[in-house]
Each structure stands twice: as C-alpha cells, then as structure tokens.
Amino acid sequence: MRSSAQSNMGAAPRLAADQATAAQPAAPAIEIDRVTKTFADRAGSGITVLDDISLAIAQNAFVSLVGRSGCGKTTLLNILAGLEAPTSGAVRIAGRPVKGPGQGQGVVFQQHALFPWLTALENVKFGCRKRPISRAEKEDVARDLLALVGLQDAAAKYPREMSGGMQQRVAIARALALDPDILLMDEPFGALDELTRIELQDELLRIWQVRRKTVVFVTHSISEALVLSDRIVLLAPHPGRIARDVTVDPPRPRVRSDPRFATLYDEIWRGLSQ
Amino acid sequence: MRRRLIDILFASVVIGALLAAWELGVAYGYLKVYQFPPASRIAKGFVDLTTVGFPTGITVWSHTATTIGRILQGYAGALVLAIPLGFVIGSSRVLDKMTAPLIVFGRSIATLSLLPLAIVWFGTGELTKIVLIGYGCFWVMLSNVIAGVKYVDPVLLKAGRAYGASGIELARTVVLPAALPRIFAGARMALGVGFMVIVGAEMIGTVEGLGALIMEARTFYRSEITIVGMLIIGVLGFAISTGLMWLERALVPWGDPLAGVRR
Numbered sequence: 441m442r443s444s445a446q447s448n449m450g451a452a453p454r455l456a457a458d459q460a461t462a463a464q465p466a467a468p469a470i471e472i473d474r475v476t477k478t479f480a481d482r483a484g485s486g487i488t489v490l491d492d493i494s495l496a497i498a499q500n501a502f503v504s505l506v507g508r509s510g511c512g513k514t515t516l517l518n519i520l521a522g523l524e525a526p527t528s529g530a531v532r533i534a535g536r537p538v539k540g541p542g543q544g545q546g547v548v549f550q551q552h553a554l555f556p557w558l559t560a561l562e563n564v565k566f567g568c569r570k571r572p573i574s575r576a577e578k579e580d581v582a583r584d585l586l587a588l589v590g591l592q593d594a595a596a597k598y599p600r601e602m603s604g605g606m607q608q609r610v611a612i613a614r615a616l617a618l619d620p621d622i623l624l625m626d627e628p629f630g631a632l633d634e635l636t637r638i639e640l641q642d643e644l645l646r647i648w649q650v651r652r653k654t655v656v657f658v659t660h661s662i663s664e665a666l667v668l669s670d671r672i673v674l675l676a677p678h679p680g681r682i683a684r685d686v687t688v689d690p691p692r693p694r695v696r697s698d699p700r701f702a703t704l705y706d707e708i709w710r711g712l713s714q
Numbered sequence: 715m716r717r718r719l720i721d722i723l724f725a726s727v728v729i730g731a732l733l734a735a736w737e738l739g740v741a742y743g744y745l746k747v748y749q750f751p752p753a754s755r756i757a758k759g760f761v762d763l764t765t766v767g768f769p770t771g772i773t774v775w776s777h778t779a780t781t782i783g784r785i786l787q788g789y790a791g792a793l794v795l796a797i798p799l800g801f802v803i804g805s806s807r808v809l810d811k812m813t814a815p816l817i818v819f820g821r822s823i824a825t826l827s828l829l830p831l832a833i834v835w836f837g838t839g840e841l842t843k844i845v846l847i848g849y850g851c852f853w854v855m856l857s858n859v860i861a862g863v864k865y866v867d868p869v870l871l872k873a874g875r876a877y878g879a880s881g882i883e884l885a886r887t888v889v890l891p892a893a894l895p896r897i898f899a900g901a902r903m904a905l906g907v908g909f910m911v912i913v914g915a916e917m918i919g920t921v922e923g924l925g926a927l928i929m930e931a932r933t934f935y936r937s938e939i940t941i942v943g944m945l946i947i948g949v950l951g952f953a954i955s956t957g958l959m960w961l962e963r964a965l966v967p968w969g970d971p972l973a974g975v976r977r
Contacts, residue, residue, distance in 0.1 A: 521876055522876075523872055523875060523876060541875055541876045541877070541878060542877075542878040545876070547873070547876040549869055549872065549873060550869075551869055553869045553870060553872065553873040554873075555870060555873070555888070555891070555892075556892075556968045557891040557892070557894070557966070557968045558968075566877055566887075567877055569877065569878065569879075570877070570878035598967075598968045599968075600968065614877070618877065
C-alpha cells in the first residue's frame with residue numbers, strides 16, 4: 441500500500457498526495473527505519489539487542505509489542521522515547537527524526553516512576569512543565585487530567601499514600617499532561633494485581649477513546665495485548681527482531697470472552713514459541 | 715493506660731532505689747565521693763555552676779553558649795563545603811572513583827589525632843577548635859551527600875528526562891529532592907560527630923566550654939561537675955537532633971530516608 445503510493449508520487453506528485461489523504465487515514469505516526477542497537481559488553485564485543493527493526497505505526501493506532509524477556513522491547517520503547525539512541529537506523533515521529541525526548545512522546549514506565557516528593561497534582565504538572573502555557577493553565581490541565589483518571593480527590597496525596605493502581609493512573613495522567621501525539625507504555629500494569637489490572641485496561645481504553653493518541657504498549661501478557669490492541673507485533677529474542685505482525689480485528693468495545701480472541705491467542709502463542 | 719502507669723511506677727521505683735543505694739553507699743563510706751558523686755552532690759554541683767561558676771566566674775550557661783557557638787561554626791563550615799562538593803563528586807562517575815580512596819582515608823583518621831598538628835597550624839585559639847569540629851563533621855557529611863546523589867533511582871532520572879529536564883535543571887528538579895532525605899540523615903550524623911569531638915577539641919588553650927569544664931573539673935577532683943558537663947552535652951545533643959528531625963519532617967514531608975533512592 442505504502443510502496444504503491446510512493447511510486448505514484450514519483451509519477452504525479454500532486455495527484456498522488458491528494459489521493460493519499462483521501463484513501464489512506466494519514467502518514468504513519470511513527471516510522472522505525474532499520475533500527476539496530478548494540479551494547480558493548482565487558483569482553484568488549486557487542487551484544488545486539490535489536491537487529492534491523494522496521495515498523496510503521498499508523499496515526500491513532502494501538503500497537504502492542506509482545507515478546508519474551510530479552511527481546512529488546514523496552515530498549516525499542518526507550519529509543520522511541522528518545523532516551524536512548526539507536527546504533528544505526530532512524531526513528532521518525534510525524535516525519536521528524538527523533539533526536540531526544542520531548543518530541544511529543546509521553547512515557548509511562550514499568551514502575552510508576554512518580555516523584556515521591558511531589559503530590560499527585562504536582563507530578564501531573566511536571567508533565568506539562570515544558571508546554572508554552574501559563575501557570576494557571578497548567579494547573580487546570582493537571583486537574584482535568586486527574587479527573588479524567590478518576591483521581592480528582594487525590595490531588596494532594598503523595599505517591600506513597602496511594603495504591604499501586606492509583607500511582608499508575610497518576611503516571612498516565614502525567615504522560616497525557618505533555619499533550620503527546622504518542623503514548624509509550626512500558627509494561628505499565630505489570631506490577632498490579634489481576635483485578636486492578638483489568639480495571640486499568642478498561643480505563644486506558646476509555647481514555648484512548650476520549651483523547652485519540654497513537655499508543656505503543658509493551659507487555660508480556662498475550663490476553664492484555666489482545667484486549668487492548670489493533671495490532672500486535674511479536675518480537676523474538678537474541679537478537680531482538682520482529683517475528684510476526686498480527687492484526688487484531690474484533691470490533692470495539694470488546695468483550696474479554698470473545699471467542700475470536702481464542703484463535704488469535706493460539707496464533708500469537710505459536711508465534712512466540714517458534 | 716492503667717498498665718502504662720504501673721510500668722512507669724515500677725521503673726521509677728527501680729531507679730529511685732538505685733539512686734538511694736548509691737547515696738547510702740557514699741554516706742557509709744563504701745563509695746568515694748570523688749569517684750562516684752551521688753545525685754545530691756551532682757545537683758549541688760549544678761547549683762554551684764549556675765551561681766558561682768566553675769572556674770569561679772564562668773557559669774554553666776556561658777560554658778554551654780561557648781560550646782554551642784563552636785560546634786555550630788565548625789558544623790556550618792563543614793556543611794557549606796561538603797554539600798556542593800558532594801553534589802559534584804556524586805554526579806560524576808569518574809570523580810567518584812578518583813576521590814573514593816581519599817575519602818575513606820580522610821574519614822578514617824580519628825579527628826582527635828589531628829589535634830597536635832592543628833595546634834601547630836592554627837595555634838591554640840578558637841580556630842583550632844572550630845577546624846577540628848569541622849573536620850569531623852565534614853567527612854560524614856561528604857560521604858552521605860555523595861551516596862545520596864549517586865544512588866538516585868535511575869527510573870526517576872529517566873522520567874525527568876522524558877519530561878524534558880536535563881543538565882542543571884535535572885539536578886535541581888530530580889537529583890536534589892531525591893537525594894535530600896539522605897543529605898538530611900548525613901546532617902544529623904555529622905552533628906553527632908560534632909558533639910563527640912567537642913571534649914577533645916576544647917582540651918587545649920581554654921577554660922571555657924563544656925569540654926574544658928569536664929577536663930578542668932577532673933584536675934580538682936570535682937567529679938560531680940564533670941558529670942554535670944556530660945549530662946548537658948547529652949541533653950544538648952538530644953535537643954538539637956530532635957530539632958533537626960522536626961526540620962526534616964517539615965522540609966522532606968514525603969517521608970522515609972530511602973524515598974527516591976534505588977533499593
């Protein structure tokens with residue numbers, strides 16, 4: 441699809457561009473272009489964590505990266521966040537090469553990573569500190585987001601006074617405070633108990649409906665990926681590479697017991713077991 | 715409540731009996747007054763100290779004020795040097811590795827063993843005492859600031875960077891508050907060291923100060939006065955340490971000393 445659009449562009453650029461906006465939703469929100477990441481180990485030789493990864497992620501898509509430990513999914517997310525640089529290859533967000541954080545990437549980490557010395561409200565405000573809006577507007581943004589994640593009454597609480605689920609809700613609000621185009625989530629619910637986890641998955645889907653964002657979601661839970669995603673990218677370890685790309689098409693809102701998930705679950709499990 | 719009252723009553727009876735036995739032991743000549751001055755004697759010593767003074771003219775209040783003044787000067791000097799220095803060393807892996815042996819070395823030299831050299835360098839005046847106190851406080855403070863800065867949870871640093879902080883701004887908004895609980899713990903420990911060093915630091919060239927009082931009383935076999943001096947140092951240390959803890963709770967309300975630190 442993409443390649444045919446490009447060859448059209450060569451022939452009649454104007455026309456092709458018009459066609460592209462009409463026929464396709466938009467240019468990809470994230471383009472990962474032949475990214476390789478190598479870390480030097482003690483012996484001096486390199487360990488390849490990511491090997492030649494290419495991926496285009498559409499605007500407003502919910503994409504999960506699933507794989508075993510060591511497949512480089514967190515490293516890939518860090519590269520998207522601009523927190524690490526690839527050894528070779530490039531990442532573009534909305535067409536612009538990623539040179540560092542703060543190019544419209546909101547990040548939610550595995551542990552909540554909230555600042556223990558800031559209240560819930562102040563933590564959320566930290567997310568919008570770089571936005572060109574007034575102090576009062578930042579306060580409003582932060583309060584609105586706390587309300588969005590259902591924590592308007594916990595504004596003055598410190599992280600240690602909150603449950604794991606509340607902490608992760610604040611972390612999501614903080615990421616949204618950046619007003620990001622894309623939301624990068626690194627196993628955000630991994631440390632939560634099963635019930636809180638389901639609750640937060642539903643919450644995330646609700647937020648995603650309200651504020652359309654492109655989401656890249658790292659998880660090692662197949663069922664979590666199935667409930668949430670439009671598309672699941674399976675990564676294989678040693679070195680990290682894309683093993684399979686699965687489209688998840690059951691319509692939303694989804695029911696966890698949807699029989700179609702069972703077939704997809706098997707397909708993904710086979711993909712991971714290769 | 716009732717249970718508690720009974721507990722307190724029992725404890726007081728035991729202490730009271732011990733003090734009475736002590737008193738009687740001295741009265742019947744089993745214990746020597748200059749070795750084991752009883753409570754009544756110590757109380758009298760304290761009254762003497764507040765009225766006549768020891769040596770005559772210097773009351774317990776001026777001894778105390780002098781000592782507090784010296785400790786605070788040495789302590790403040792140590793904090794002013796150690797906090798920025800520790801911040802710089804702790805932020806740099808290379809500097810940390812370079813200075814680590816030196817810091818262990820400096821910390822291991824017992825402060826009082828520096829007294830002879832300090833006298834040669836700074837004379838027998840105020841400066842020597844303040845420098846000795848400062849030296850003791852400095853190393854404790856420095857190692858704690860370095861550790862506080864070095865062991866900031868890397869996830870918090872990552873979060874800070876992800877939301878656009880870097881360089882000095884990252885240091886101010888993330889590293890400093892994350893290290894603050896440890897810096898406070900260091901400040902409390904350093905103050906304790908200041909109180910431990912004071913007696914030695916006031917041994918030479920002065921008759922004023924609690925340390926001097928303690929040593930001077932010994933020369934005159936006034937053990938009760940030595941004990942009064944010891945008690946006042948204990949009470950002072952306790953009071954100041956409690957004050958610092960309040961200050962810490964006000965400035966670091968988010969809690970435990972390991973918050974923001976990798977575990």
